Amino acid sequence: MKILTVYFSRKGNNYCNGRVCFLERGNTDIASEAVQRAAGGDRFEIVPDKTYPSNYYACTVEAQAELRLSRKVPVKAYKDDLETYDLVFIGYPNWWGTFPMAVRTFLAHYDWTGKTVAPFCTNEGSGLGRSERDLTKVCAGARLLPGLAIHGAEVQDKEAAIAAWARRCVNETEEP
Numbered sequence: 104m105k106i107l108t109v110y111f112s113r114k115g116n117n118y119c120n121g122r123v124c125f126l127e128r129g130n131t132d133i134a135s136e137a138v139q140r141a142a143g144g145d146r147f148e149i150v151p152d153k154t155y156p157s158n159y160y161a162c163t164v165e166a167q168a169e170l171r172l173s174r175k176v177p178v179k180a181y182k183d184d185l186e187t188y189d190l191v192f193i194g195y196p197n198w199w200g201t202f203p204m205a206v207r208t209f210l211a212h213y214d215w216t217g218k219t220v221a222p223f224c225t226n227e228g229s230g231l232g233r234s235e236r237d238l239t240k241v242c243a244g245a246r247l248l249p250g251l252a253i254h255g256a257e258v259q260d261k262e263a264a265i266a267a268w269a270r271r272c273v274n275e276t277e278e279p
């Protein structure tokens with residue numbers, strides 16, 4: 104079975120436990136590495152082909168406008184051979200209740216028929232939000248496994264929980 108972890112993550116100024124903080128590495132980036140360590144396979148970063156404001160609040164305003172206007176945020180690159188993978192973990196931060204628009208652009212590029220998809224979402228309180236429902240649309244035809252919500256500020260302490268979930272997803276895909 105071929106396994107891939109794709110993820111979007113924005114390092115720098117963010118929100119942690121009720122105040123603005125600076126992340127040397129993005130929370131979802133850290134979580135995605137834990138997923139890959141437990142599940143094996145490859146990892147691919149979804150990078151938007153634009154620069155978001157480094158200021159946290161300015162970034163939230165821009166991201167909200169993109170979502171409201173259903174803007175297609177271009178990505179720097181696609182993973183050519185994504186169609187060859189059986190299980191795809193999809194990691195993203197919760198932005199206004201769902202995944203960032205660049206993740207939507209990336210996912211909409213592929214035919215998901217017959218694949219298994221397992222979402223994980225770092226957040227500051229909104230959990231997975233409505234992202235799982237949104238994934239059923241953009242990854243139409245995929246089998247969607249129950250997602251994992253991770254409190255972003257605690258991601259460093261969540262390795263065991265992330266690993267357990269990732270292994271469950273692998274087992275589920277092998278023996279549905």
Ligand SMILES: Cc1cc2nc3c(=O)[nH]c(=O)nc-3n(C[C@H](O)[C@H](O)[C@H](O)COP(=O)(O)O)c2cc1C
Pocket residue numbers: 111112113114117118119126128129130131132159162163164166167195196197198199200201225226227228229230254255256
């Ligand atoms: C543009 C933007 C919007 C956000 N919206 C939400 C939200 O609606 N709910 C929430 O719980 N956290 C929200 N957050 C916080 C992030 O989901 C959280 O800090 C996440 O762990 C960041 O992951 P990253 O470092 O991988 O980008 C938002 C952060 C940003 C930058």
